Amino acid sequence: MTPTDDQLLERAAAVAERAYAPYSVYLVGAAVLARDGRVFEGVNVENAVYPLGVCAEKTAIAKAVSEGCRPGDLEAIAITASPCGGCRQWLHEFRLDRVVFPNTRGERVSYAPAELLPETWELPQP
Numbered sequence: 001m002t003p004t005d006d007q008l009l010e011r012a013a014a015v016a017e018r019a020y021a022p023y024s025v026y027l028v029g030a031a032v033l034a035r036d037g038r039v040f041e042g043v044n045v046e047n048a049v050y051p052l053g054v055c056a057e058k059t060a061i062a063k064a065v066s067e068g069c070r071p072g073d074l075e076a077i078a079i080t081a082s083p084c085g086g087c088r089q090w091l092h093e094f095r096l097d098r099v100v101f102p103n104t105r106g107e108r109v110s111y112a113p114a115e116l117l118p119e120t121w122e123l124p125q126p
């Protein structure tokens with residue numbers, strides 16, 4: 001059964017407990033729903049060299065890609081935090097329909113990637 005956005009966000013919150021975030025202790029989880037019904041989860045993974053850490057939504061999308069998904073194959077993603085600027089570019093590239101996360105007031109919000117990153121950069125085609 002296809003999970004609702006609320007259920008996807010619940011899965012993201014549950015998986016956040018497995019985040020590797022010894023430096024910030026800021027645990028983030030993400031769950032991405034593929035159009036074929038599969039769900040891929042991800043967490044933030046930090047590193048002692050801080051810039052090398054990766055965000056939860058990136059690990060969830062990378063997991064989906066490693067299982068065969070490509071841009072257009074992913075329907076929605078739920079994240080336990082607002083996606084950072086770099087991740088918004090990833091969300092745009094993978095052409096998700098919906099990005100769901102709690103806003104600063106704790107309300108669940110849903111945006112299209114274009115709303116999160118208008119006038120998005122794209123690699124010019126030859």
Ligand SMILES: [Zn+2]
Nearest residue numbers: 055083084087
């Ligand atoms: Zn990010």
